[in-house]
Each structure stands twice: as structure tokens, then as C-alpha cells.
Amino acid sequence: MKCNVCEFRCKIDEYSRGRCGNxxxxxxxxxxxxxxxxxxxxxxxxxxxxxxxxxxxxxxxxxxxxxxxxxxxxxxxxxxxxxxxxxxxxxxxxxxxxxxxxxxxxxxxxxxxxxxxxxxxxxxxxxxxxxxxxxxxxxxxxxxxxxxxxxxxxxxxxxxxxxxxxxxxxxxxxxxxxxxxxxxxxxxxxxxxxxxxxxxxxxxxxxxxxxxxxxxxxxxxxxxxxxxxxxxxxxxxxxxxxxxxxxxxxxxxxxxxxxxxxxxxxxxxxxxxxxxxxxxxxxxxxxxxxxxxxxxxLKPWTSYTCNCGKDTPVKGITANESFNEEGFMGGYRISRAFSMVHAVLTCLGILDDNRLIEIWGKVSNPETLNRIHHMVQQPYSYLEFIRLIAEKANVPEKGEELISFTLNRLELVKSLAAENSCHKVYYCMGSPLFALNAGRMENNLVTFSGGVSINKQLQKEGKPGVNVSPSFISEQNPMTIFISGFLSRPLDEFYSLCQQYGISADAVKKHRVYEVPPSWDFGNPRWILGLLYIADKLNPENSTIDMKKEANEFYLRFYGIPFEEAKPNRSFHRPSSGIWPRHVMRDTHA
The missing domain is CATH 3.20.20.70 (Aldolase class I)
Structure with missing residues (x-):
């Protein structure tokens, strides 16, 4: 028989369940x-x-x-x-x-x-x-x-x-x-x-x-x-x-x-x-x-008619307040939570989709997802996330290997942190005027590196951040600005916007704005490389971090490919084969 639900009109019999399988x-x-x-x-x-x-x-x-x-x-x-x-x-x-x-x-x-x-x-x-x-x-x-x-x-x-x-x-x-x-x-x-x-x-x-x-x-x-x-x-x-x-x-x-x-x-x-x-x-x-x-x-849409008399075709009454989803609940963020679990499993050597689905089933209840949402926001609590997933996957020894690798780098960064007690940092996503929320992992990486995150002063909350005014950035005057590795903007566009908005912070004047490599600062175990990258940028005089060596060791141990053969993408899961841009591979002390 033919299925007439969609234009494929699949033949369904005892041997076929159709293109969608359902x-x-x-x-x-x-x-x-x-x-x-x-x-x-x-x-x-x-x-x-x-x-x-x-x-x-x-x-x-x-x-x-x-x-x-x-x-x-x-x-x-x-x-x-x-x-x-x-x-x-x-x-x-x-x-x-x-x-x-x-x-x-x-x-x-x-x-x-x-x-x-x-x-x-x-x-x-x-x-x-x-x-x-x-x-x-x-x-x-x-x-x-x-x-x-x-x-x-x-x-x-x-x-x-x-x-x-x-x-x-x-x-x-x-x-x-x-x-x-x-x-x-x-x-x-x-x-x-x-x-x-x-x-x-x-x-x-x-x-x-x-x-x-x-x-x-x-x-x-x-x-x-x-x-x-x-x-x-x-x-x-x-x-x-x-x-x-x-x-x-x-x-x-x-x-x-x-x-x-x-x-x-x-x-x-x-x-x-x-x-x-x-x-x-x-x-x-x-x-x-x-x-x-x-x-x-940002505020209720009270009238669908412009002052010029033009009507906007909107159906329904605007709610007085927006409903705010918690943690990973709702929308496409549930797929982000799935990707974070997938990312850890990949580093633990579990590549089979069926195993992935089995383990996801063990952690996808709202209570566990809420725990995970809080775990992935801090360096040390992220290690507990790794341990949780490794236990659910019944590979605790592999989890401890990833945790040990990460802990060693955390100790290295802690030894540098005291040098940055006055180094003010601003962390944004995409635009100079979109500040990442104070409690997010990216800002906690700055703090762990000893830097002073000006984002911590923001009282507003949103997912994953909030709009700020140019005056906030200029008045706080960060010495360094990082652009998120999840959604970024090329530096030439970023500097042009800073000029357009009149942002006069030292980070802009001295060209200390950096794009964190894709997916290195949130969502997957590669955040440890993002932390090393941040610590290195905050310590141009004293850092002994060899970013090329660190990245190569991580990629070889947990992805089975050299860093130079990995192709950048926005995936939390893993990079694929290819060649990374030269600006990521250059000596980070330059």
C-alpha cells in the first residue's frame, strides 16, 4: 500500500516502514x-x-x-x-x-x-x-x-x-x-x-x-x-x-x-x-x-498598529510577561543538552548511536537535566558531569582519565591566576553589545584564570546573555575582550561595530579582542583548551602554555586525530577531519 501522508508516497508492507520508519x-x-x-x-x-x-x-x-x-x-x-x-x-x-x-x-x-x-x-x-x-x-x-x-x-x-x-x-x-x-x-x-x-x-x-x-x-x-x-x-x-x-x-x-x-x-x-x-x-x-x-x-507588544497607521498582521493578544524556560527545558536547548552528553561520550570512546541513546535515556529526565545544567557552568563541577556520564556508560576508568587530564591543566592555570587580579575582561557573543550571563561557564573560566569578569556586574538574566549599552563597556573599560566560540563574529566586523557604537575600552584601542576557537569555551570537554587559551591571553608576559602542544595532546588522546588535521565546526560532539585556520595554530604568544 502507498502512504499518502507526504509527497514521497512510500510503499508500506511487511518489509517496509517507509522513509521515516514510523x-x-x-x-x-x-x-x-x-x-x-x-x-x-x-x-x-x-x-x-x-x-x-x-x-x-x-x-x-x-x-x-x-x-x-x-x-x-x-x-x-x-x-x-x-x-x-x-x-x-x-x-x-x-x-x-x-x-x-x-x-x-x-x-x-x-x-x-x-x-x-x-x-x-x-x-x-x-x-x-x-x-x-x-x-x-x-x-x-x-x-x-x-x-x-x-x-x-x-x-x-x-x-x-x-x-x-x-x-x-x-x-x-x-x-x-x-x-x-x-x-x-x-x-x-x-x-x-x-x-x-x-x-x-x-x-x-x-x-x-x-x-x-x-x-x-x-x-x-x-x-x-x-x-x-x-x-x-x-x-x-x-x-x-x-x-x-x-x-x-x-x-x-x-x-x-x-x-x-x-x-x-x-x-x-x-x-x-x-x-x-x-x-x-x-x-x-x-x-x-x-x-x-x-x-x-523586551517589553509587551501593546499595539500592533504603528503611529503612521500601518497595521502589523499579528494574531492573538501579547502576554504581559514572557514565559522563561528553566535550564535545558524547552525549545532547541534540549538538543544542546543531548549534544553535551554526546560530547563527553565521544571523549570516552563511545561512538555507537545505540549506546548514546541508551545513556541519554538514563539522564534525560527533568531532574537530572537540571543537575547537569548547573554542573556544566563551573570547571570543577563539570568534572562531576564527566563522572556522572562515565558511570551511566559503565566506563568509570575512562571518565577518570579525562578528569585527570583536565585537573592537571586546572592546576597549571591556577598557578598563573594570581598574576591577573586586576585584569578586567568582557565576554560577549557575536556582537559587542550582547554580554554572556554572569553565571555561565565562559565567565567562570575568566575568573578561574584570575581575571576580573565585568559581566559579573550585570543583574539582568537571559539565555544565554543580555543586551548591554556601549557606555557599560566603555565605563568598565576591560583590558581584554573575548568573543564566544559558540556564536562569534569576525574581528573586522567586531572592531567596525565598536567604532560605530563609540566603544572606547582599552581592549579595543590596544586590539586585545580575541575570538575563542569554535566550541572551546562551553558545552564539551574542550573547554579546558579554552581555559588555557584565556589564561595564555591574560598572561602574555608570564605564560608558559604551549597551546599547539596542548591542543594536539587533547585531540590525539580523546578524538584520535592530530589537532592540525581537525576541521573546526560549532559542534559540541567533535571536530571532523580537515585543516584548521592558521590563526588558531599560530604561536599564541604573538
Missing amino acids: YICAGGNIIQDPDIGYLGAYPVSIETIPLLHYYPSGKFLQVFSTGCNFQCSGCVARLLASGKSLDLPALTPSQVVEKAVQQECLGVVSTLNEPAANYYLFRDLAVQAKEKGLLAGCSTNCYFTDETLEELGKLVDFMNIGIKGYSDKSYISCGVPSSAPVFRNISRLFDMGVHVETSIVYSRGNEEDVIKVVKTLSNISPTIPVQVMRFIPFGDAPIELEPSIGEAENLCAALRKHIDYVYLFNSPGTELSNTYCPECGSLLAEREFYGPMGSRL
């Missing part, structure tokens, strides 16, 4: 695998999905399962998308709806994995949600068939549709023959009155393709919000495909010639997370970065 043939019908259920249900703010023009700051219950009909490289939820069996307690639609009601959510939303892989499960969820007066929606690649879409469009209230590109080539890279069904479905959903927002991945070199996407959407309606997702190489894709924040901002400016509302994600500190009036350019809603796939309103 459907079976029973009694002459195609049904959802009865063992499939929702593996997590966490309350989130709607901007985390992300949707920006729908019940702003509203609290929704996010759910996810396993499986996807696409095969995209660099997927942020690779194992969830793969359809591998996860040994976790599964929730039924009725249990999800009950949780949503209990936690006073406005609705339910399916994210992380593709709902087409769990269509009958999601259909039941949407029906039951409506019966309880809840809203229902999803994040999807929207590769549904005509007949499925007609049914789905009557059940859902909102969708964020991820678009790979305009050309068929952009879809072929995901194992999909054509982009046409996606644009057909967007047009139909819009006509059916479903609230539609779109996300487009922008990688360096595909600018023209992104512009064609926006022109096509504009023909459907110029009011459809477009979220530009700057490509971040979490997988094996080369880091050269990651556009800088400045390049992405320039592309967004070009897109606004064709469509009314363009937003930039994965770019801390950008002003393009705000809503501006397409008629007169006035600021309507101000947001700040809130994790890789989210943003937060």
Missing part, C-alpha cells in the same frame, strides 16, 4: 507504529518555536517524537530525526493535552522532529487539543500531500515552515526531489487562514536562492514573516559555509525590498530580531537573542 501496514490499512509517542513535553514561549507574530510571549507546550522524511546534513536534532528507537517513556496525545491544561498553556506545538513522520499521532493531538479549547500547531518542512494538507489545514492554527531554498538543488541535498510541493502547500495554508511563518536557512553562497524564496513568498503575501536562519555548522559541513552576522544582516536588508517582515536568527546582538514598520521604519517590537533558535520581547 508507519506499518495492519489490517489492510497504514497506521502509525503503536509504539510511537511523544518523548518530551515542555512549556515554552512561542518565540522559541520560533513564531513572532502569533500570541507574542504566549506559553505553549512543546512536544516531540522521532522520525523525519528529510535527510539534511547538520540537523540540530539528528538522532530524533533519524527515527531511531529511543528508550524513553512515551506520552499519548491525551496525556499531552492534560499537561497543557494543567500548566495553563495556550496550546500545543510539535517541534524538533518532523510531524509528517508522526502524522496520525499529531492529528489525534490536534483534535484533542481543540476539544479542550487549546490552540495547535507545528514546526514542519511542509512536504505533505494535497490530501493530507487539506485535512491538516482544518486542524491546526499555526505553522512555522522550514524552507530549504527555492531551487530543487537545495532540496536534493536533503534527499528530496523538488521544492514545488512546499510552496504549493504554503499558499494553500495561507488561503485556509492558518497563521504561517517561514524559516529559511542561509549559508554562504546561496544568497540568490534565498532572494528567490522571498520573492515567491511575496507573491503569496508580502505579510508572511520570514525568519533567516544563519547556517551554523554543527555537523560535518565546512565552517566556511557559515555566513558572518554582518553578511546575514546585509542579505536581510535586500530581502526587505520584497517582503514586509524579515528577521535574523542565530545572531546575538543583531537589531534584526526586532519588528519594524514596513511603511515608515519605526520600531514596533524590540527583542533580544534567547538561544540559537529563539528571541524574547
Whole structure:
């Protein structure tokens, strides 16, 4: 029999479960695998999905399962998308709806994995949600068939549709023959009155393709919000495909010639997370970065009409306060927690996905994830995180080897720390004006090195940081500035912004701004190399740290490859083979 859920129309029989692996043939019908259920249900703010023009700051219950009909490289939820069996307690639609009601959510939303892989499960969820007066929606690649879409469009209230590109080539890279069904479905959903927002991945070199996407959407309606997702190489894709924040901002400016509302994600500190009036350019809603796939309103959006009289197409009333997810709960941060566990397991020599899934099942309950969230913020408590994962994996001796390596370097840095008691340091992510939170690991690495973190003076909290004023940086006058290794910005763009904002700190004047190598300061055991890098930069006269030697020893011992053969990416998991840029390999005393 043919499955008619998505355009692949897979043949399902006793030998095949379809491309997504989640459907079976029973009694002459195609049904959802009865063992499939929702593996997590966490309350989130709607901007985390992300949707920006729908019940702003509203609290929704996010759910996810396993499986996807696409095969995209660099997927942020690779194992969830793969359809591998996860040994976790599964929730039924009725249990999800009950949780949503209990936690006073406005609705339910399916994210992380593709709902087409769990269509009958999601259909039941949407029906039951409506019966309880809840809203229902999803994040999807929207590769549904005509007949499925007609049914789905009557059940859902909102969708964020991820678009790979305009050309068929952009879809072929995901194992999909054509982009046409996606644009057909967007047009139909819009006509059916479903609230539609779109996300487009922008990688360096595909600018023209992104512009064609926006022109096509504009023909459907110029009011459809477009979220530009700057490509971040979490997988094996080369880091050269990651556009800088400045390049992405320039592309967004070009897109606004064709469509009314363009937003930039994965770019801390950008002003393009705000809503501006397409008629007169006035600021309507101000947001700040809130994790890789989210943003937060800085104050309630009280009126959707500009002073010039132009209305912004927003559905629903803005909540008085944004819902703030704790720790790793909600949104795509759950995938970051998964990546952190994966990163430790890789260093312990556990490379099998099935083992990874088994161990994840042992630590993925909210209580343990909350413990882990606190463990990964301090050098010594991170060692307890390593010990926890090693015990769950039944390889305690390998955990102690990694801990011993790290402890030896911690003692080395402690011996240098006394030299930095007056050395003021500022730690930012992407933009000079986006300060990392005071309690994060990066700032604790500065403190451990003996430096004085000016971020510790910030009272505001957010995930992973907050916007600050140029005057804060200038008045605190840091001697050194570090840019996060997770999301950074090229130094030429950074210095230009400092000049534009009038930042006059000594670190800028004396060119003591440093990009921490990718993923060296947070999220994985390579933070010990980030600590050595920071300590070395704070001790240019007294440091005896040989960064090249230290990096090579770590990479050989825990990844099995020399540092010079490792290719940089943003992955917590591990680097892949290739050649690192020369600026990372140079003598760090230079």
C-alpha cells in the first residue's frame, strides 16, 4: 500500500516502514507504529518555536517524537530525526493535552522532529487539543500531500515552515526531489487562514536562492514573516559555509525590498530580531537573542498598529510577561543538552548511536537535566558531569582519565591566576553589545584564570546573555575582550561595530579582542583548551602554555586525530577531519 501522508508516497508492507520508519501496514490499512509517542513535553514561549507574530510571549507546550522524511546534513536534532528507537517513556496525545491544561498553556506545538513522520499521532493531538479549547500547531518542512494538507489545514492554527531554498538543488541535498510541493502547500495554508511563518536557512553562497524564496513568498503575501536562519555548522559541513552576522544582516536588508517582515536568527546582538514598520521604519517590537533558535520581547507588544497607521498582521493578544524556560527545558536547548552528553561520550570512546541513546535515556529526565545544567557552568563541577556520564556508560576508568587530564591543566592555570587580579575582561557573543550571563561557564573560566569578569556586574538574566549599552563597556573599560566560540563574529566586523557604537575600552584601542576557537569555551570537554587559551591571553608576559602542544595532546588522546588535521565546526560532539585556520595554530604568544 502507498502512504499518502507526504509527497514521497512510500510503499508500506511487511518489509517496509517507509522513509521515516514510523508507519506499518495492519489490517489492510497504514497506521502509525503503536509504539510511537511523544518523548518530551515542555512549556515554552512561542518565540522559541520560533513564531513572532502569533500570541507574542504566549506559553505553549512543546512536544516531540522521532522520525523525519528529510535527510539534511547538520540537523540540530539528528538522532530524533533519524527515527531511531529511543528508550524513553512515551506520552499519548491525551496525556499531552492534560499537561497543557494543567500548566495553563495556550496550546500545543510539535517541534524538533518532523510531524509528517508522526502524522496520525499529531492529528489525534490536534483534535484533542481543540476539544479542550487549546490552540495547535507545528514546526514542519511542509512536504505533505494535497490530501493530507487539506485535512491538516482544518486542524491546526499555526505553522512555522522550514524552507530549504527555492531551487530543487537545495532540496536534493536533503534527499528530496523538488521544492514545488512546499510552496504549493504554503499558499494553500495561507488561503485556509492558518497563521504561517517561514524559516529559511542561509549559508554562504546561496544568497540568490534565498532572494528567490522571498520573492515567491511575496507573491503569496508580502505579510508572511520570514525568519533567516544563519547556517551554523554543527555537523560535518565546512565552517566556511557559515555566513558572518554582518553578511546575514546585509542579505536581510535586500530581502526587505520584497517582503514586509524579515528577521535574523542565530545572531546575538543583531537589531534584526526586532519588528519594524514596513511603511515608515519605526520600531514596533524590540527583542533580544534567547538561544540559537529563539528571541524574547523586551517589553509587551501593546499595539500592533504603528503611529503612521500601518497595521502589523499579528494574531492573538501579547502576554504581559514572557514565559522563561528553566535550564535545558524547552525549545532547541534540549538538543544542546543531548549534544553535551554526546560530547563527553565521544571523549570516552563511545561512538555507537545505540549506546548514546541508551545513556541519554538514563539522564534525560527533568531532574537530572537540571543537575547537569548547573554542573556544566563551573570547571570543577563539570568534572562531576564527566563522572556522572562515565558511570551511566559503565566506563568509570575512562571518565577518570579525562578528569585527570583536565585537573592537571586546572592546576597549571591556577598557578598563573594570581598574576591577573586586576585584569578586567568582557565576554560577549557575536556582537559587542550582547554580554554572556554572569553565571555561565565562559565567565567562570575568566575568573578561574584570575581575571576580573565585568559581566559579573550585570543583574539582568537571559539565555544565554543580555543586551548591554556601549557606555557599560566603555565605563568598565576591560583590558581584554573575548568573543564566544559558540556564536562569534569576525574581528573586522567586531572592531567596525565598536567604532560605530563609540566603544572606547582599552581592549579595543590596544586590539586585545580575541575570538575563542569554535566550541572551546562551553558545552564539551574542550573547554579546558579554552581555559588555557584565556589564561595564555591574560598572561602574555608570564605564560608558559604551549597551546599547539596542548591542543594536539587533547585531540590525539580523546578524538584520535592530530589537532592540525581537525576541521573546526560549532559542534559540541567533535571536530571532523580537515585543516584548521592558521590563526588558531599560530604561536599564541604573538
